[in-house]
Amino acid sequence: MKMKDLSVLAGVIGIVLMMILPIPAWLLDVLLVINISLALIILLVAMNTKEALEFSIFPSLLLITTLFRLSLNVSTTKLILSEGEAGDVVATFGSWIAGGQIAIGFVVFLILVVVQFIVITKGSERVAEVAARFTLDAMPGKQMSIDADLNAGMINETQARERRQKVEREADFYGAMDGASKFVKGDAIASIIILLINLIGGFIIGMSIHGMSFGEAMSTFSILTIGDGLVSQIPALLISTAAGLIVTRAASDGNLSDDLSSQLLSYPKLLYIVAATVTMLGLLTPIHVMTTFPIAIALFIAARKMQSSLDRKQVEVEQLEEEQQIEEVRSPESVINLLQVDPIEFEFGYGLIPLADTQQGGDLLDRIIMIRRQCALEMGLVVPVIRIRDNIQLKPNEYVIKIKGNTVGGGELLLNHYLAMSPGYEDDLITGIETTEPAFGLPALWIDEAAKERAELAGYTVVDPPSVVATHLTELIKRHAHELIGRQETKALIDNIRESYPVLVDDLIPSILSVGDVQKVLAKLLKEKISIRDLVTIFETLADSGQYSKDPDVLTEYVRQSLSRQITQQYVQEGEAMRVITVGPALEKKIAESVQQTEQGSYIAMDPVSTQSIFQKLSEQVNRLIQMGQQPVLLTSPAIRMYLRQVIERSMQDIPVLSYSELEPNVEIQSVGVVNL
CATH class of the missing domain: 1.10.8.540 (FHIPEP family, domain 3)
Incomplete structure (x- = not known):
């Protein structure tokens, strides 16, 4: 065995022998000083640990120190009762701390016992019990978390093993602390009993064996008993405090002093309030100003220094962030961040900032939330987050809408104006700035507030700039939903x-x-x-x-x-016949003959002359329906629907192409035009 192992064994055996063998007074003084020093060391180590496992030996150390302290109590009791003395340390504590007054000594001793037994010991015992219970309850969840991180590749097998060992050690530690706290409680009770034995037994032995008078016996044994109680209770109080610090120590990156300075003293404004309160106590109460003013001045100075320190740290943090950003820009890896493309972007010139600034009454953000909700309800699509930013490269009143980095639409707005669209006839009294409605490309006018009411009475559709943007954005999202x-x-x-x-x-x-x-x-x-x-x-x-x-x-x-019911309701007004453009037999036959089958699928291969003829005849029918104020719908057979769609989608992508099987049987269909070759 190593020398340190032998020394620990010898020390434990010596503690046990102290209860049996007589110890001279000089050696007892040395052991009592060692006991006080050991208690201080344990308290300081407990204050400087970052987490409980750094002092995992504490439960065993608590048992050893308690046994050592009880052995010293037994030794001092033997000396007090047998010789009427217990060394210089006990006598000094009894006479110096009591100040020559036996009653004061008893009061001090009782206060120490109450503080240790009722306040610190009871609190530490409860905290240790709760900590042990919660640690044991949390073990399965922590183990599952470790396994999940290991399976996800976030940690390796060695790290997982270390984390499992730490979880097990935490459970063992708090379980041991739960039991060890009972020793502290028993030690406090034993101290009270030993005090009564020394006091009562000392009176009897002093008068019967040592031949002392009642007054002499009472004075001698009272001082020795109080000194013995104090010299044992002070180390016990220190170790009980260390136990409380250990079990109440939360996870932190620093020790107790670091946490106190960083958390308790991190609000200098509150120190100003405390300083003002202390000052008012000196001015408005009988408390002398010479008592309160120095404290208030000290608090004020401390707050000023703390504030200046926080300001310096803030400046240092900002400088460090700027340096890191510069380094990131200079680093080769920073180019990777430039590859990120936002699904949808809305950029605007500086003149349109009030649209997005809530402090200036802008409600663009709320409108975008409603657009996303509308798209989810109407299309079943979860629209990605729309990034909004100003762009100094644009004109002041210009905006652009981008999808995956490519511009798909834009326009110009005049704030403090309204966009008015005519109902089909013009009113010469309504004048404004001519423009084009960005969502549907209709001719419109920008009018001021004074002309708004007249335009509405004349049948014009009048909308404000935020509504123009919202409508344009909604239509573009619907048009490019398949890209999102x-x-x-x-x-x-x-x-x-x-x-x-x-x-x-x-x-x-x-x-x-x-x-x-x-x-x-x-x-x-x-x-x-x-x-x-x-x-x-x-x-x-x-x-x-x-x-x-x-x-x-x-x-x-x-x-x-x-989805025939859904499609029918989308294009058919209830109680009305569905007006459609039908495809003639010759065209259906031409399309069916042009279909080519490949391993990757089927596609249509039609000669340019036939394609141009289809476009021309279909455009005539579509324009005629649009002039009649009706939505053009192209109806064909199910066999060629998707191929006809392939033919016209580049030039007429907004024209719906339906098949007969996509409509409900009870729908009345009215053909208002035929496209044929």
Whole structure:
């Protein structure tokens, strides 16, 4: 065995022998001083630990020091009762601290016992009990967290093993502290009993054996008893305080002094308030100003120094952040951050800042929230967060809307004006700045507040600038919705519906279709402005049809047919006949003959002359319906619907192309035009 192991064993055996063998007074003085020194060391170490496990030996050390202190109590009791003395240390504590007054000594001793037993010991015992209980209850969750981090690759096996050992050690430590706190409580009770034994036994032995008078025996043994009690209770109080500090120590990056200075003294303004309060105590109460003013001045000076220190730290932090930003810009890795592209961006010139500034009455942010809600309800699409920023490169009243970094729309606004769109006839009395409505490209006027009421009475549609922006943004989101739904967004929709329909999702993905296949179908639906909110019906159709075909175009046609009620309500007014442009037999035959089948899917290959003829004849029918104030809808057979859509989507992407199977049987259809070759 090593020398330090032998010394520890010898020390424990010596503590036990102290209770049996007589100890001379000089050696007892040395041991009592060692006891006080050891208690101070334990208290200071407890104050400077960052977490409880740094002092994991404390429960065992608490037992040893308690046993050592009780052994000293037994030794001093033997000396007091046998010889009427207990060394210089006990006599000094009894006479010096008591100040020659036995009653004062008893009062001081009782105060120490009350503070240790009722306040510190009871509190430490309760905290240790609760900490042990919560630590044990939290062990399974901590173990699962470690396993999850290990499975995710956030930590390696060695780190996981270290964290598991730390969790186990915490549970063992707080469990041991829960039991060790009972020793502190028992030590306080034993001190009171030993005090009574020394006092009563000393009177009897002093008068019967040592031949002392009652007064002499009372004076001698009272001072020795008080000294013995104080010399044992002061170290006990220090160790009890250390136990309380250990069990109440929260996780921190610093020791007790660091936490006190960084947390308790981190609010200099509060010190000013305390200084003013102390000053008022000296002025308005009988407390002398010479007592309160120095304290108030000290608090005021401390607050000033703390404030200046905080200001210096703030400046240093800002300088450090600037230096880090400069270093990041200079570093080669900083280029990676430039590759990030926002899904949707709204940029505006400095003249339109009041639109987004809530302090100036701007409600653009609230309108964008409503746009996202509207798109979710109407289209079933979760619109990504729209980044709003000013751009000094734009004109003061100009704005642009970007999707994935590319400009898809823009316009100019005149704040303090209104956009007025005529109902089809012009009123010469209404004048303004001519412009074009950005969302639909209609001619319009910017009018001032004075002309607003007259324009409304004349039948003009009058909207304010924020509404113009909101309408334009909404239309562009709907037009480019298919670009905003990728695999990640599709996965989020799948996870959301999985909570209510887990069997449906598990049956479809990934056994029948992948996330990418589902995303292609949803994008094709959104591209033709078909809402995907009814994901249950869409997934049911894909689960059935996906067993026969993996072609996204074919799957989309099956889904559209299953959404016939939704599509019908989207294009048919209740109680009215549906006016459509139909496709003639010759054109249907021409399109069917032009379809080419490949391994990647089918597509239409038509000669340019026929394509141009289709565009020309379809444009004539569409323009005629638009002039009549009706929405043009192209109706064809299910077999060629998607191919006809491929033909016209580049030049007439806003014209809906429907098939007969996508409409409800009870819908009355009225053909107002035919497109044929």
